[in-house]
Amino acid sequence: MTLPVALSGHDVIGQAKTGTGKTLGFGLPIIDRVRVLADVDAGRSTAAELPSAPQALVVVPTRELCTQVTNDLQTAGKVRNVRVLAIYGGRAYEPQVEALQKGVDVVVGTPGRLLDLARQRKLDLSAVRCLVLDEADEMLDLGFLPDVEKIMTMLPAKRQTMLFSATMPGQVISLARRYMSRPTHIRAAAPDDHGATVAAVTQHVFRAHSLDKVELVSRILQAEGRGLAMIFCRTKRTAADVADQLTQRGFAAGAVHGDLGQGAREQALRAFRNGKVDVLVCTDVAARGIDVEGVTHVMNYQCPEDEKTYLHRIGRTGRAGASGTAVTLVDWDDIPRWALINKALNLGLAEPEETYSTSPHLFELLHIAPGTKGVLPRADRTRAGLGAEAVEDLGEPGGGRKSADRGAAGRGGRDGSRGDSRRPAASDAPAEETRPRRER
Template sequence: MTQNSEHTPASADLDPTVAAIAEDIVTEDAAPVAPEQTFADFGVHPAIVEALEAKGIVHPFPIQAMTLPVALGGHDIIGQAKTGTGKTLGFGIPALQRAIGPGEPGWDGLEAKGTAGAPQALIVAPTRELAVQVAGDLTAAAARRPLRIATIYGGRAYEPQIEELQRGVEIVVGTPGRLIDLMRQRHLRLDLVNTVVLDEADEMLDLGFLPDVETLLAAVPAVRQTMLFSATMPGPVVAMARRYMTQPTHIRAADPEDEGLTKKDIRQLVYRAHHMDKDELVARALQAEGRGRTIIFTRTKRTAARVADELTARGFAAGALHGDLGQGAREQALRAFRNGKVDILVATDVAARGIDVDDVTHVFNFQAPEDEKTYVHRVGRTGRAGNKGVAVTLVDWEDMPRWSLIDKALGLGQPEPVETYSSSPHLFSDLGIPKGTKGRLPQAKRVLEGLEGETLEDLGGPEAKQRDGGRGRGREGGRSRDGERGGREGGRGRRSGEGRDAARGGGRGERSERSGRGRGEAPAEQRAGARSRGEAPAEQRAEGRGRGRGDGRERTASRSEAPAARTPEPVAGVELTDARRAERAEARAEARRRRGGRTRTRRRNGEVVDG
């Protein structure tokens, strides 16, 4: 461990961006902590130590061992470490230790001042998933103390969060947008916060949240402890640290045997693969010996939904996690993944930020990442907490220029990945795939419950009402884009299915349309012709059919009762122009000529009408 007592970056390996605030920063490089050290050795509250031991957490990781002595002393900290190194407890334990819960020493003084129940610590995270993860870790660490921890983020109803704040909380964990909303509505009180934590500050920069973070920092007291944690230190993050922190100590977890940008515990394999063979290749690779929980990364939401659907069809227990899913479906997929009901999570980069599951054994880059930073984030989902991991990257031919830049930036030494197919012998030997494995999971191995085994929580938010709740007016009957397996969150959505690219089974919309025609609905050409002859617009017909009807079966019945094709009747409330009347008369005349001049008699409102 080295420390520059003159507050200058004497160490040559200090980042150039950090050097810009050298006068204000003490730099410490963390050496590996001795195995016999425990959290109790750092003066952590006995109740917190007991709670951690109950979870099997006894020895701190390097970033925790370096952070705790400084943070417990109340000093500002910039913590920099690779993903998966235990940063959460590095800032979580000091925040918990400083907070005072109901009935604890000092609580009476807070009640006397009228400040009991006001938030004492604020932890800001860039994504909902990360906020939930951090809150869960803090709740586990505070299990033996009466501290109340609230998780505040978007996608959920406001009312439960407001009620929780009104009942009183000691620690608030949340995302910037919802925190600012509740602060401006005067439901979230920040004037008594004494500890502020900014987690994944570089990700906040990427997502455009730094202005919101500065808004929150301006609302908390000037005298406070601020801890900023970030995997990298880009210029805007450094500028924010200089503005809002007081002589922060810059701490980095350094492993002399792991100098690369990616962790040494991760075995990285790169293959050049054809996009039409990727599904089969991945399906076989997922049957490798020793594979546990697996995350598959894609660049687009549509690809994530399609791949998850394809793997499910092949017998795997897979779930999707992407931005088109409602918050309820996203949390359902994460719970199912953590609870072992699905062992494969197909996710986009943004949705997967903050996923912290220690026993992920494999990561697949189904599509090459955009840049080296995204690559590091992806592969960092495995090999966490001292475990080993495998990262497999599939590079399309058109992605080779991008991959060469990523390889050069990270020094991976694989600028020209070997051409690989699902039947390539080296694929089987590299990953330990049993000989003869095909792209479908054998029936005997399909033992997991899948997403259906995880309860879908009703969050009660606006998304649930608008997208996850009522039935849409679309004719195709496609599933909601926010519902797991095409609409578990509330039935039919606002847009029809789009093949397997809609979230978890959107292609049912097309099947629904075909089945509707089989029940007697006019073909598209006839419906288009009917509209050209003066029939009311589809929206009015749909509204008329849906008025007073309770479910989709009645709407289907009303369509099937209609003849397949006939001369349309005038629609009430729709005024016919002279040209339209002439067109209709011509159509009736043409019909008579086809019948050989014969006419037929029809009745309308009790009057005889010549057809």
């Protein structure tokens, strides 16, 4: 539905459920529109007309989504040899700057790093003919709107702008009105699919006790026909803790959350895609756009913040026509929040059943073999695990030295000098009486 409109150069607002292929909805028009060497060889363009600066810009909210979109565009643009570059934080600047100097056709990036490089005049946005905002509503939620607006002011006024997301709140529409010219709003849905969620996903909601959740999850992970599984937590600490506990119970688990370095985040996702790890415990940083084949179960370890988060989380399964299972565990104090989500999405699951790891209905509904315990039997521990996937050295800014340097700053630097050279000498320091000590 999007391709005819986008290929003709019109502005587009694309809205479709998660897992329905939005990436190629904007990816194919971009690959078709950029002028590359293949056009010179075919006589459609001259060498002088080929710009050295990027011709298309895709702005995404998270680093994981950035690498995924880049890989998809590289695959789709292989025949035309379109040069696609991912620009995001947590990596060294130098390789990204070098790639830009060599010449790039399409840039995919997160707002912060894009703005950094544009301000340093390393990224030239004057030749951009096509702008895409992917997961536009998430950028609003993460507070990226000011950065996105600054990026937009650096772009040529005459360009094609496309906005894509599964949910479209009013702010996104007002952003569209301000920066787009007569956009076509396209909503794609299957004729028999009336609900807000994908029909192929079976949803279960249980009221569970926080002390019993890991045991409960361990049993669900041994359900019949379970492939890859994703477990979503609300906080980084919970995600790290659940991943550790599942690893101790024999499951091949990895974690993705904001407290991990970029190398560790990419290691866990790579291991998950390659099948070395079959359980990925993550915060909402991985709830958007992450597309891994074979995810059969998604679990909300903690109740999501709102209905949008719920939609994006469970959208990691049942993608591209496959079926999946979504399990949400609701604490007693989260019942009012769940009631709001249920009402907004009209799920008909207002009263979650009280459930424990030994409840017969849990085993029956999720097809768990009777007698299953919360520890994975040794015979079933066939995955290589997270340790089998190498951690790539990304040259992260300050990577690996942060804690060491912070300690050095307090104790004294590596050369034996004090950590902070700006601190006045003892003779210059004001008398203690003039600066009273603040009591806690």
